[in-house]
Amino acid sequence: MPRAHDHFHGRHYNAERTTGPVKALNPTKRYLVADKKTLNAESDAGNAGKESRPGDKSPGVAYVWRSRDNRKGRHALAISVDPHKHEATKGPRPSNTYHQTLRGILKMFVRYPVWDxxxxxxxxxxxxxxxxxxxxxxxxxxxxxxxxxxxxxxxxxxxxxxxxxxxxxxxxxxxxxxxENRSDCFGWAVEESVDGMLHLTHAHNCKHAHAQKGTFVKQSSKSLGNDTAESPGNDRMWSWWPTWYxxxxxxxxxxxxxxxxxxxxxxxxxxxxxxxxxxxxxxxxxxxxxxxxxxxxxxxxxxxxxxxxxxxxxxxxxxxxxxxxxxxxxxxxxxxxxxxxxxxxxxxxxxxxxxxxxxxxxxxxxxxxxxxxxxxxxxxxxxxxxxxxxxxxxxxxxxxxxxx
Incomplete structure (x- = not known):
């Protein structure tokens, strides 16, 4: 049985770049600079013939943990420049553009994730x-x-x-x-190919309960991934009410x-x-x-x-x-x-x-x-x-x- 305090393993209380509107309460926002992983060998081979362009240095990228997003199963990403205005970046448009806003409105008519x-x-x-x-x-x-x-x-x-x-x-x-999710979960794959091209894609291996159709009944977050060892409290099942601790x-x-x-x-x-x-x-x-x-x-x-x-x-x-x-x-x-x-x-x-x-x-x-x-x-x-x-x-x- 995990101890009660395991639920709070890996929290953001003392992390760097952590902020909150009220000092006496828990922090509500944290920036974590993303580590850029190298794409797999096949992608590298496909890009090997491309020369790196000095002026195309990939922009800065940071995961953004926010307490509201954590409850809602959302995964925020901040980038220093618009991916569609930077030649060395490949990724979706910023969420506040007309194109992405219209896509979001369309989802309201065609998606019904009642398990969320x-x-x-x-x-x-x-x-x-x-x-x-x-x-x-x-x-x-x-x-x-x-x-x-x-x-x-x-x-x-x-x-x-x-x-x-x-x-x-x-x-x-x-x-x-x-x-809410019990550990760091950022939901984005930030990868860089050998020619310096930065790729931003959605990662679907997060442990948020929102994506699991069985969470209202008995879903355990340990079934959502194999990387829960660093946070023993992540195997706690759907909770109807927190403990007094x-x-x-x-x-x-x-x-x-x-x-x-x-x-x-x-x-x-x-x-x-x-x-x-x-x-x-x-x-x-x-x-x-x-x-x-x-x-x-x-x-x-x-x-x-x-x-x-x-x-x-x-x-x-x-x-x-x-x-x-x-x-x-x-x-x-x-x-x-x-x-x-x-x-x-x-x-x-x-x-x-x-x-x-x-x-x-x-x-x-x-x-x-x-x-x-x-x-x-x-x-x-x-x-x-x-x-x-x-x-x-x-x-x-x-x-x-x-x-x-």
Missing amino acids: VSYDVAFVFTIGSIIWVINGFYSWLPVLNPSTKVSDWAGGLTAFIGATVFEFGSILLMLEAVN ELRTHYFFDIGFLACSSQTFGATVFWISGFTALPPILNNLSTPAENGVYWLPQVIGGTGFIVSSILFMVEVQPRWYIPAPGVLGWHIGLWNLIGAIGFTLCGALGFGITHPGVEYALTLSTFIGSWAFLIGSVIQWYESLNKYPIWVDQKIERLGQRKS
Whole structure:
């Protein structure tokens, strides 16, 4: 039996080039300059007749470990120049180009990896957000146009279903958080031929659970490769909940885990409002009871969503006060923050619903919040299907020079 602390073998806590937005918490990002392996003999023979060109020195390349990517099964790579603008480099285009973005959008229509918990999280939240958008229409339109007739069941039932779907998505989010990869796994093959040509390709021997169709049942990561000897804890099976040792030594200091926990807490409390929104319950509540079991859970649950969204944004930032608009995860957190504020504002305004204009404001805040959640969920869906991001970062060249 592996000891509890084996789960943390090879962590990034004291590694070089490791950063995090909050010093008191675990690091969230690490650069590791890639070692360029020589291609096999057949490739070398094919390139032997080519002369090396002095001006075509291969660019610097670095693997990028990020805590969010690690949960999502993504493998990031940073390169000092665009591979398609450098004659000595062969590889995919940077992920932020129009071509790669369109390819990523296309994947959303043709790929359905239901065994990937990150995909499930994104898809479930997208479905839940669509339900909340429908609820927003049912709630806001009758206030905007009083001649519009909508049954009480339309708003109440969609609220209950939407809250239930969000709760299910939050449970999946927690499972994702406690099943992040347990060792260095970068997912890229960086190889150099004898003529100096640099080749960047995807390596599929990583040990992330996301690629394994059996992980929800019994999959052991030791079956995903033969190189787990250096990390004894890698043979741990799919985990439904971490041990107390893992919680107090790692997860309580992990921004992503704290964000997921806040999301789950918020969704659980918010579900109470979804349940009490059903007409047989809501229509028979006194004003104090309605405030306590309908509006108050919306405020508490929405606050949990706000905290979660802020933590998800901070997780991908270089410093807690510096935004990171170049990272998908940051935009997901931003849109979810807007949605969370809308839902929280709805609950807060509900305490004064008898005053003129308040009903319009609270239904509008729900409508806007549901659309914001939908946008964030769709971006997360896109993120879950694009496992190999690559971008240009000029400082990688300096990291390579420092290493040499």
